[in-house]
Amino acid sequence: MLFNSLEFFIFLPIVFILYWFVLNKKINQQNVLLLIASYVFYGWWDYRFLSLIALSTLVDYFVGISIDKSPVKSTKRKWLIVSIVFNLGLLGFFKYYNFFLESWVELLNSIGYNIKNHWTLKVILPVGISFYTFQTMSYSIDIYKGKLKSTKNFIAFAAFVSFFPQLVAGPIERASNLLPQILKNRKFNKIxxxxxxxxxxxxxxxxxxxxxxxxxxxxxxxxxxxxxxxxxxxxxxxxxxxxxxxxxxxxxxxxxxxxxxxxxxxxxxxxxxxxxxxxxxxxxxxxxxxxxxxxxxxxxxxxxxxxxxxxxxxxxxxxxxxxxxxxxxxxxxxxxxxxxxxxxxxxxxxxxxxxxxxxxxxxxxxxxxxxxxxxxxxxxxxxxxxxxxxxxxxxxxxxxxxxxxxxxxxxxxxxxxxxxxxxxxxxxxxxxxxxxxxxxxxxxxxxxxxxxxxxxxxxxxxxxxxxxx
Known part of the structure; x- marks a missing residue:
């Protein structure tokens, strides 16, 4: 869904009214609404993209808890590697696979190895993947460094990862800034x-x-x-x-x-x-x-x-x-x-x-x-x-x-x-x-x-x- 589209001008007032005038006294329900709205907003491009952001959310949610629970540094590091490898692997596969393959083929051709046929992937680049993978990865890194405690509130964490205003093109938010705001009660402020x-x-x-x-x-x-x-x-x-x-x-x-x-x-x-x-x-x-x-x-x-x-x-x-x-x-x-x-x-x-x-x-x-x-x-x-x-x-x-x-x-x-x-x-x-x-x-x-x-x-x-x- 584009900000400069008719769909968004209909979508935003509906979510706003439900958020402040229907669910304004229950933070958990507000967060559920934010999560649903964010998935609708993101899935408007291609519903298949939702599986990637959901998977990224699940991985870093459990990685964060596992890092916090781990008693020794080496185990914490292993869980952090899981997060980094998963997120960079996801990003690398969808965004850079063809680039690396074609660059390698061009290099081989330039030194005399004539490669005419090579297999490339015909995949659609998921919108905003560079943004939300960095956002979830920084959450795991901050927990590993002791700058942040993991949350066991899955809805709040999922809302943090997929928060629709900044989901597809930033800002790339830190969990230390946005997640506490999602976890606390919010009151409407006219100013x-x-x-x-x-x-x-x-x-x-x-x-x-x-x-x-x-x-x-x-x-x-x-x-x-x-x-x-x-x-x-x-x-x-x-x-x-x-x-x-x-x-x-x-x-x-x-x-x-x-x-x-x-x-x-x-x-x-x-x-x-x-x-x-x-x-x-x-x-x-x-x-x-x-x-x-x-x-x-x-x-x-x-x-x-x-x-x-x-x-x-x-x-x-x-x-x-x-x-x-x-x-x-x-x-x-x-x-x-x-x-x-x-x-x-x-x-x-x-x-x-x-x-x-x-x-x-x-x-x-x-x-x-x-x-x-x-x-x-x-x-x-x-x-x-x-x-x-x-x-x-x-x-x-x-x-x-x-x-x-x-x-x-x-x-x-x-x-x-x-x-x-x-x-x-x-x-x-x-x-x-x-x-x-x-x-x-x-x-x-x-x-x-x-x-x-x-x-x-x-x-x-x-x-x-x-x-x-």
């Missing part, structure tokens, strides 16, 4: 609900009014980049940077806002990343739930930055390459991760990657303001170039696309509608308003709803980009 509705509206605006408006233009430019000059290709890259941000952060906003309607607080997943002054700052503001997941469960266990510069650089490369590979079974994603690693490493070696965290004077002079603006523009520029690798079909297409930008001509910008650039500029202005937490008049929200309703009537609606991951 929270209003805040949630506003966040849903903002997320819907970013998705249907901005991302879906830019999608046809981006698709055309990247599919036919050989037919366009440099100015148009620059436009395509910038538009994709805006599209993927509005698409993904839009989903997160809708998810967080929807959760608020039911009395839950999810973690912030985006913190205005395009206002970052460095790559390090960008990654602390982009897809925060994933970057912190890799930090806590991979980077720090590898030793982080406390193992010396050489091993530290290795750890940085590992994190970014794995992050790229997490996004999809394509060498373009790995290249995208490698580019970010190369951009990040200089500041890591020099020890300047956390400079932005240091509080400076609240008074910023004109020179400092201009300097920060240059840093923001530069960071956005290099991030946008890296997005070309993320979006292109192959690495060769990525290089060709970037090389062809050299044919830049000012008049080539006329190929793109002025209204589309207006949408992008408006988005950045509104994002800045949100960034500065400027109070917004109710008429602003009314106008935004009208724009959303108008955009929903167009034929350019599409699934959220991160559903494929």
């Amino acid at each position: 929270n609900a209003i805040s949630g509705i506003q966040q849903i509206i903002w997320g819907m605006f970013k998705k249907v009014a901005v991302a879906d408006s830019l999608a046809p233009i981006v698709n055309d430019i990247f599919s036919n980049y050989n037919d366009y000059s440099g100015g148009t290709l620059i436009t395509g890259a910038v538009f994709f940077a805006v599209q993927i941000y509005c698409d993904f952060s839009g989903y997160s906003d809708i998810a967080i806002g929807t959760a608020k309607l039911f009395g839950f607080d999810l973690m912030t997943n985006f913190n205005f990343p395009y206002f970052s002054k460095s790559i390090g700052e960008f990654w602390r503001k982009w897809h925060i739930s994933l970057s912190t997941w890799f930090r806590d469960y991979l980077y720090i266990p590898l030793g982080g930055s406390k193992v010396g510069k050489i091993k530290g650089v290795r750890n940085v490369f590992v994190i970014f390459l794995v992050s790229g590979f997490w996004h999809g079974a394509n060498w373009t994603f790995i290249a995208w991760g490698a580019i970010h690693a190369l951009l990040f490493i200089p500041s890591f070696i020099l020890g300047t990657n956390r400079n932005y965290l240091v509080q400076t004077s609240s008074k910023v002079n004109m020179f400092q303001y201009f300097k920060n603006l240059i840093k923001i523009i530069y960071t956005f520029f290099v991030v946008t170039i890296a997005w070309v690798f993320f979006r292109a079909a192959t690495i060769q297409d990525s290089f060709n696309y970037i090389l062809k930008i050299n044919s830049f001509k000012l008049d080539s910008f006329s190929l793109i509608s002025v209204s589309d650039w207006f949408i992008v500029i408006t988005l950045f202005i509104m994002d800045y308003v949100m960034f500065k937490k400027i109070k917004i008049n109710i008429f602003f929200w009314v106008i935004m709803v009208i724009v959303i309703l108008g955009a929903l009537n167009r034929e350019t609606q599409s699934e959220f980009i991160y559903f494929q991951f």
